Amino acid sequence: MADSSTPIFPRINVKDPYQRLGISKEASEEEIRAARNFLISKYAGHKPSVDAIESAHDKIIMQSFFDRKRPKVDLKKKFRELSQSRPVKAVQGRFYTPSSKFIWKTAITFVLLGVLTLVFPTEEGPTLQVLISCAANIYFLYQRLKSGWKSFFYGFSSFFASWFLATFLMVSVIPPILPGPRNLEVSTACVAYAFLFVSSTFLK
Structure with missing residues (x-):
């Protein structure tokens, strides 16, 4: 001691x-x-x-x-490197931000289409709303791009891409979220409208 x-x-x-x-x-x-x-x-x-x-x-x-x-991962550094990479910059180069007025106009249009699809589901599915969404997509693209062939090309391409992605998400990823026999079609349409809003508003 x-x-x-x-x-x-x-x-x-x-x-x-x-x-x-x-x-x-x-x-x-x-x-x-x-x-x-x-x-x-x-x-x-x-x-x-x-x-x-x-x-x-x-x-x-x-x-x-x-x-x-087990070295620590610097998430901020990784994100900065990713955001500055060539593929990400190439994707970012395909989009731009229009005026707030234009964003509101496209947003209201596709929100209304979503509301109509939810409130008035039909046995055949939201066929009319789908056609309107395609036309609206092309129209808004034309307003920004001022080019007929670009508007039609981008419009139809983004329309089919939006529906393909929406269908894939609703079938493989997102569980059914709406009641009723037409819930898959209605849900898919609403997701597609969201993609179409992005393409018609921000695609360059």
């Missing part, structure tokens, strides 16, 4: 190993080792103090080892 003159480590009960050794979490291995050696030499006559110092040192070293084995 140590006599009363033996110094006792004052941070013996501190839980955080870095605080126990009196170092920052950014300390290098040399600084960690130096802190451990200094404290061990200072409190060598008191076994509980030495054990507490050794325990803190071991925890820090083990944590450092695991951090090297």
